[in-house]
Amino acid sequence: MTVVAVPGSKSITARALFLAAAAEGTTVLRRPLLSDDSEGFAEGLRTLGYRLDQQPGHWTVEGRPAGPAVEAAEVYCRDGATTARFLPALAAAGHGTFRFDASAQMRRRPLGPLTTALRELGVDLTHELAEGHHPLTVRADGIKGGALTLDAGLSSQFLTALLLTGPLTADGLDITVSDLVSVPYVEMTLAMMRRFGNDARRVGDTFHVPAQPYRATDYLIEPDASTASYFLAAAALTGRTVTIPGLGSDSLQGDVRFAEVLAAMGAEVDLRPDSVTVTGPERLRGVTVTMRDISDTVPTLAAIAPFADGPVRIEDVYNTRVKECDRLAACEENLTALGVPVRTGTDWIEIQPARPRSAAIACHGDHRIAMSFSVAALRVDGGVTLDDPGCVRKTFPGFHDALAALRGDWGL
Structure with missing residues (x-):
């Protein structure tokens, strides 16, 4: 673990x-x-x-x-x-x-x-x-x-x-x-x-x-659930186990529910009040999921979707088109570059199983695109190249070092 x-x-x-x-x-x-x-x-x-x-x-x-x-x-x-x-x-x-x-x-x-x-x-x-x-x-x-x-x-x-x-x-x-x-x-x-x-x-x-006036307080900020999704996805993708402390069923953040999506894909999920643990299966299952309320994790799922045993369809996520970039279009572009069959509509994306090839990833200045496809690279022969790796500083300046440490721990 x-x-x-x-x-x-x-x-x-x-x-x-x-x-x-x-x-x-x-x-x-x-x-x-x-x-x-x-x-x-x-x-x-x-x-x-x-x-x-x-x-x-x-x-x-x-x-x-x-x-x-x-x-x-x-x-x-x-x-x-x-x-x-x-x-x-x-x-x-x-x-x-x-x-x-x-x-x-x-x-x-x-x-x-x-x-x-x-x-x-x-x-x-x-x-x-x-x-x-x-x-x-x-x-x-x-x-x-x-x-x-x-x-x-x-x-x-x-x-x-x-x-x-x-x-x-x-x-x-x-x-x-x-x-x-x-x-x-x-x-x-x-x-x-x-x-x-x-x-x-x-x-x-x-x-x-x-x-009613606000009153000052002493406030502890919990870990970022959207950022946690990359490491949980990495575990699900590689069959390893990752635990995120300080983030669990008592979290204020809806994106902790990304673990439930991984569970639907066959991962073993242990969600406790103050921690979440994901263990990846031998192979992920295809899934159809509505992600309207956890749309920041759409690129995370899209990036690992080719490794499932069936199609992955993500629905009701039009608002991802007006984020740092049009994330549905960016996922389609990059999955296509990886050789993955993919289709999109106004508010959905559907990804077919495939063996991704090494490719250059267009980040569009979007931290979530960069981090998501960096996770996919754990299973891509030859890896991927990001055109703007530094865009992760928006939310996690140390992301690449953290992922490299994970890769080292797992001998990947």
Whole structure:
């Protein structure tokens, strides 16, 4: 059995930083993720005037329920979707003029459902180049609150940004959603808000967020379940055993359910409250699976799918087309380069069994494509070549070293 220490959750780190910044008092975040995304979020908070001290193993944040400590700022969000979507909402609850911009990759990703909702709430904001995209200027004068309707079918982050902001409004928020993907991420947000003292609740399709102030706390960030999927998949692919401590059935993250997909493919899975262990079978089975709520693990499954004994079909994942890249198209492109028969539709991909050949992988600047096909390389004669191996710094700068150590332990 190999034990792999997975770095902190990207999603939890981002939410915890927002909550700590918005809370009354000083919050300590333990084991936060150290990556380009989390550093970008922290840098954005500092640019907005929040005090944040980063020490090895823990970060300390002094909260400001009144909003940013500066009257004007320009925030560069890098490639981070949580930074680019959460921080404009946080700034809108304060007072001042705040401009947000991001990388070319992030500029292409949608922002419109969130900014439309903020405008409904009376926030004065302008998209400078293309409606519904960065760059964006927010002229903030607080948010009164009230009721609104939101389409969260492209990303749950739009809803999460509004939920997190709700306690900073004068009257709270009632948000009715017309569509929603990645439900576990929303449940994670609500659980974390309650931990910081706000009793937000979902009733049917409506989320009720009272104007109840956040309170600072001491918060331990669990390992990243999406990152764990690569090591669990590696075990399933090679017939080895991997244990991830600190991540299990009590996890806030829905992506821990990727282990259930591996179980359906014949892997032995031991899911305990605080750990998950996967042992790979002699050969994986084909499977048809809906991954709407765990779509960040779609590339992980797609990359190991050729090694199954039957077709692997992944359904209801349209939102993967509006991530760092069009992930369905990127998986199709790279599987084809590996010599694997594959078909895609608007919201699905189907992969046939094959013996992949060595190939160059087009990462499209997407960390999940790079990491997923690196796992597939464990079973590809001659391996694969990544055109952008450094893109993994977005969530796991040490990924290649960790996978190399695993390969060494297993004598591959």
